[in-house]
Amino acid sequence: MRYLPHTKEDIEIMLSRIGISSLDELFPTISENCHSKKLPDLPEALTEWELCDLMNIYSRNTASGTKYKNFIGAGNYEHYIPSTIYYLLERSEFLTAYTPYQPEISQGTLQAVYEYQSLVSRLLGMEVANASLYDGASALAEALLMAIRIKKKKKVLISSLIHPHYRQVVNTYFKFTDFQVDEIPYLENGLTDISILNDTDDVAAVAVQSPNFFGCIESLKSFSEAALKKDMLFIVCFSEPFAYGLLKNPGSQGADIACGEGQSFGVSQLFGGPGLGMFASKMKFVRNMPGRLVGKTNDLDKKRGFVLTLATREQHIRREKATSNICTNNSLCAIAAAIYISSLGGTGLQKLAKLNYDKSEYLKKKFINAGLPATFKSPTFNEFVVKFPKGFKSLRNSILKNKIIPGLCLEKYYPELSDHYLICATETKSKEDLDLFVKEVLS
Amino acid sequence: MKEINEINLPDDLKYSKDHEWARFENQYVTIGVTDYAQDQLGDIVFVELPQKGDVFKKGDEFGNVESIKAVSELYMPLGGKIFEVNAAFENHPDLANTSPYEKGWMIKVENDNADNINDLMGKDKYYKYLQGIE
Numbered sequence: 170m171r172y173l174p175h176t177k178e179d180i181e182i183m184l185s186r187i188g189i190s191s192l193d194e195l196f197p198t199i200s201e202n203c204h205s206k207k208l209p210d211l212p213e214a215l216t217e218w219e220l221c222d223l224m225n226i227y228s229r230n231t232a233s234g235t236k237y238k239n240f241i242g243a244g245n246y247e248h249y250i251p252s253t254i255y256y257l258l259e260r261s262e263f264l265t266a267y268t269p270y271q272p273e274i275s276q277g278t279l280q281a282v283y284e285y286q287s288l289v290s291r292l293l294g295m296e297v298a299n300a301s302l303y304d305g306a307s308a309l310a311e312a313l314l315m316a317i318r319i320k321k322k323k324k325v326l327i328s329s330l331i332h333p334h335y336r337q338v339v340n341t342y343f344k345f346t347d348f349q350v351d352e353i354p355y356l357e358n359g360l361t362d363i364s365i366l367n368d369t370d371d372v373a374a375v376a377v378q379s380p381n382f383f384g385c386i387e388s389l390k391s392f393s394e395a396a397l398k399k400d401m402l403f404i405v406c407f408s409e410p411f412a413y414g415l416l417k418n419p420g421s422q423g424a425d426i427a428c429g430e431g432q433s434f435g436v437s438q439l440f441g442g443p444g445l446g447m448f449a450s451k452m453k454f455v456r457n458m459p460g461r462l463v464g465k466t467n468d469l470d471k472k473r474g475f476v477l478t479l480a481t482r483e484q485h486i487r488r489e490k491a492t493s494n495i496c497t498n499n500s501l502c503a504i505a506a507a508i509y510i511s512s513l514g515g516t517g518l519q520k521l522a523k524l525n526y527d528k529s530e531y532l533k534k535k536f537i538n539a540g541l542p543a544t545f546k547s548p549t550f551n552e553f554v555v556k557f558p559k560g561f562k563s564l565r566n567s568i569l570k571n572k573i574i575p576g577l578c579l580e581k582y583y584p585e586l587s588d589h590y591l592i593c594a595t596e597t598k599s600k601e602d603l604d605l606f607v608k609e610v611l612s
Numbered sequence: 613m614k615e616i617n618e619i620n621l622p623d624d625l626k627y628s629k630d631h632e633w634a635r636f637e638n639q640y641v642t643i644g645v646t647d648y649a650q651d652q653l654g655d656i657v658f659v660e661l662p663q664k665g666d667v668f669k670k671g672d673e674f675g676n677v678e679s680i681k682a683v684s685e686l687y688m689p690l691g692g693k694i695f696e697v698n699a700a701f702e703n704h705p706d707l708a709n710t711s712p713y714e715k716g717w718m719i720k721v722e723n724d725n726a727d728n729i730n731d732l733m734g735k736d737k738y739y740k741y742l743q744g745i746e
Contacts, residue, residue, distance in 0.1 A: 456658065456678070481683045490683065
């Protein structure tokens with residue numbers, strides 16, 4: 170099958186029209202050594218059978234799936250995904266739909282996204298949620314930019330216990346702007362040092378993640394009060410929204426903006442992406458919010474209908490004055506989350522959050538009994554940090570051979586924390602799994 | 613949309629090229645958008661205005677008007693300190709459509725620069741300016 174629609178004759182006509190003799194003459198600005206002279210050697214095409222065999226081999230050699238007991242969370246969490254999610258998501262009405270510009274023909278998708286927004290608003294205790302952004306990291310960067318627009322100040326503060334990847338994305342977003350991002354250090358108890366706020370002025374916003382990257386639960390109320398005193402917005406970020414099934418939600422703690430990753434709600438881990446950027450704020454800031462927004466209205470016959478609303482904030486209408494260059498949403502992931510949350514219901518979400526909490530607390534206790542107490546004493550949800558004995562790195566390889574992945578080594582992200590591991594236990598781990606993990610570490 | 617000769621342009625106002633009007637009184641200058649501007653924008657659904665006490669230079673953006681079609685910036689026809697802001701827009705953004713020169717005034721600025729008035733167009737000059745745009 171030919172993928173290029175132009176014949177040799179077509180190409181020659183076009184070249185002579187613009188006055189050049191070969192296609193290569195179109196690329197003089199790209200240096201010679203960057204030109205690819207020939208296609209890479211690709212193997213022959215495989216049949217479906219052969220391809221499935223090959224993928225199975227790859228799959229067997231990858232530490233994923235049910236064969237491995239994975240104790241890494243760190244922003245991407247293993248939760249059981251009920252088959253209802255896949256069944257409903259694979260309906261062509263959801264699966265093939267692009268971002269719904271035309272309300273006349275997109276009522277189903279728009280309603281599903283509206284339901285998602287309503288569920289996110291309730292979960293986070295916020296007045297309005299958008300139709301989703303790409304992932305937690307870009308949601309945080311957008312939240313900081315939104316705060317800068319609202320407060321008309323050039324500096325923001327972010328906790329050093331926000332997910333390292335999120336901070337990296339924020340720095341990329343901010344690299345070519347006049348805005349400044351300062352990181353707040355953390356304390357011995359595994360929490361963000363709130364005292365920094367007392368000595369800071371002229372700041373648009375402070376962003377704190379809770380549970381933070383070490384799994385510790387931050388005192389959001391104290392931050393919101395301190396932020397209010399200093400006339401800055403308070404942004405609550407999260408990588409594990411399941412926590413809000415159990416803990417007080419950001420809105421009730423005074424958050425102006427709540428944003429983070431929603432992968433935990435029915436989205437597969439998928440090698441780390443795509444994720445689901447959840448984003449919500451107070452209603453008074455809605456016109457500064459990035460991204461799409463679905464609204465409910467009545468048509469001329471007073472019948473209920475759904476539309477994309479407040480589109481005047483967006484790039485295709487407002488050009489350079491738009492609130493964001495993101496003019497789309499992660500619709501399919503958002504719909505997965507909507508189905509997941511509504512399948513669980515309020516009490517189901519709370520029960521499952523409690524189960525997650527209990528599993529990790531059990532594991533934490535087992536480590537304490539084994540003489541390996543959690544490094545940070547603050548209460549945690551789902552995840553905690555433990556310092557393993559020196560020389561653990563070699564033991565780690567043998568544990569891996571037994572198909573257990575014993576947490577994330579933190580040294581790469583926090584050099585001062587050598588031999589420290591971030592350990593996660595969700596509802597997918599049985600008591601036997603947890604016991605076996607501790608036994609392996611002690612062996 | 614209105615024809616140019618249908619645009620209402622009161623005699624006692626001064627006009628800017630950005631389609632704001634200014635009414636000079638003793639202590640302050642009242643500012644809003646012209647009948648032409650509101651007609652071009654269409655149904656206005658939201659008006660964002662500055663705070664009392666904010667200070668602007670001539671040509672600065674002091675707020676924006678959101679219609680069902682677009683968001684447009686509002687520019688100061690003269691410099692000064694905001695003396696009063698029309699709070700009625702919060703619940704009635706359409707005032708700029710229904711009463712652009714009376715109930716739909718937007719801000720009042722302290723009148724501390726007598727030269728301000730000379731930089732702006734009178735009714736006839738603005739009318740000619742509009743004819744040039746169309």
